[in-house]
Amino acid sequence: MTTPPEGDQDPQADLRDLEAMLDAVTDQAIVGLGPDGDVVRWSRTAEALTGHAEAEVLGRSASVLHTEEDRTAAVMEQELESARQDGRREFQGWRVRKNGERFLARIALTPVRDEAGAVTGFVKVFQDVTESARVESLFHGLLESAPDAMVIVGADARIVLVNRQTEALFGFERAELMGREIEVLVPPRFHGRHVGHRNGFLSDPRLRPMGAGLELSGMRRDGTEFPVEISLSPLETAEGRLVVAAIRDVTERRETEQRLLRQRDEILELSTPVIQVWDKVLALPIIGTLDTLRATRLTEGLLEKIAQTQAEVAILDISGVPTIDTQVAQHLLKTVQAAGLMGTVSIMSGVRPETAQSMVHLGIDMGRLRSRNTLQDALQLALAVLAERTGTAATAARSLMSGEPQ
Structure with missing residues (x-):
């Protein structure tokens, strides 16, 4: 074998080097x-x-x-x-x-x-x-069979994969979503807030709901909006970290919740009706446990009725209240005080012996609130209060006309 001149490269040596490099690829x-x-x-x-x-x-x-x-x-x-x-x-x-x-x-x-x-x-x-294709096929199968719309987003917030539920929910074809920013599925007025949410997730990626405590909205291709619930989770891949967003339409659930709230409010109103039993006399029969929410509705309803009827006496009948504790007494006292600020005298009726003993034992002070055993006795007291007020008003009027001091 002859030695190549200095400065020339041996083609066979180059070939051997190339083959060695090829064999090094495993x-x-x-x-x-x-x-x-x-x-x-x-x-x-x-x-x-x-x-x-x-x-x-x-x-x-x-x-x-x-x-x-x-x-x-x-x-x-x-x-x-x-x-x-x-x-x-x-x-x-x-x-x-x-x-x-x-x-x-x-x-x-x-x-x-x-x-x-x-x-x-x-x-x-x-x-x-073969194996990666099998795993990918399984992944795509699971993605397609998911009950929610699944949107997979890259670190640049652009969509890389969606399932058929996403197409059905948002009205987009897959090809229309690929490569677009995730905000295409969000109403424009929420874009600024949404960018903050997704940047916050990317800085601390872990399984969690998006915008916890907030009402989130999605936007369909035709521009219509609907309430959604979104769960986010990170997905580590060979191409880098992705974000998986599971999106659920909660329109039906929100409507059900609102319907239940309306029904609850209606039941509360029925359970604490304000009845006008006489001219300038109102009766408020209270039945069942009196909690903070119900007490608030009770006070609001009574004050509205006082304003409408110019009532001077309000009878709070507690014969339907099973127990009187400190909290219930405080609710009643606040209602009486609010009515008093509007010039209305409050009378409590339906105070049973065991209720009276319980209130004394608890040290509950109802102030100067007048009380009677039965609703009938409370009505008689209410008429007396009206007569007394009418007489006082008449005396005051005569004094003003005659110039006599009151």
């Missing part, structure tokens, strides 16, 4: 093909992946790795011609190992040209993606 099989698809180079990874030793495939057609159906259909020849015409091609296809086992391969096929531009061969790079 995750992808690299194969050199002649212009007709015959194998001229076979890396160690190709041997490990297919089970074929280099000596078994050199000089043979690369279709040895194709399925019988693909060989019959001349698929390899079509692939080579496509790469010859269009340049580098990337695709997936089924291949066969020496033992007959099939595997899904991701393939890159690149033509090699001489100085004149003629194709002198091809470089084929492929890897087994």
Whole structure:
């Protein structure tokens, strides 16, 4: 062997270096093909992946790795011609190992040209993606079967994947959403707030509801809005961190909640009606437990009725209240004080012996509130109060007319 002149490179040495580099690639099989698809180079990874030793495939057609159906259909020849015409091609296809086992391969096929531009061969790079494809297929299956709209967003807040429930809920085709910012699904007036929410999640990614305590809205393709509930979770992938948003339309639930609230309010009004039993005399029969919410409604209803009727006496009948404790007594006292500020005298009726003993035992002081045992006695007292007020008013009027001091 002659030594090349100093400054010149040995082509054979360069080739050996190149082959050594190719053999160092362990995750992808690299194969050199002649212009007709015959194998001229076979890396160690190709041997490990297919089970074929280099000596078994050199000089043979690369279709040895194709399925019988693909060989019959001349698929390899079509692939080579496509790469010859269009340049580098990337695709997936089924291949066969020496033992007959099939595997899904991701393939890159690149033509090699001489100085004149003629194709002198091809470089084929492929890897087994069967497992990743199976996992991806399973993931997509789970995504499609999810009951909620699922939107997967990248770190740049652009949509990378949606399921069919998203299409049905928002009215967009998938192709219309891919690559667009997630705010396309949010009403414009909420964009600023939403950007803050999603940036906050990206800075601290963990499974949690979005905008906890807030009423969130989505926007369909036609511009209509609807209430939504959103759960966010991070998804770590080979391409980086993604965000999975599960979006649920809660229109029906919100309507049900509002209907229940209205029914509750109606029941509260029915359970604490304010009745005008006489001119300028109101009666408020209280039945059941008196909590803070109900006491507030009771006070509001009584004051509104006093303003409407100019009532001077209000009878609070507690015969239907099972127990009187400090909290209930405080609620009643506040109601009496509020009525007093409007010039109305309050009378409590229905005070049973056990109720009176309980109030004394608890040390409950109802102030100067007048009370009677029965509603009938309370009505008689109410009439007396009216008569007394009428007499006092008449005396005061005569004194004013005569100039006498009151």
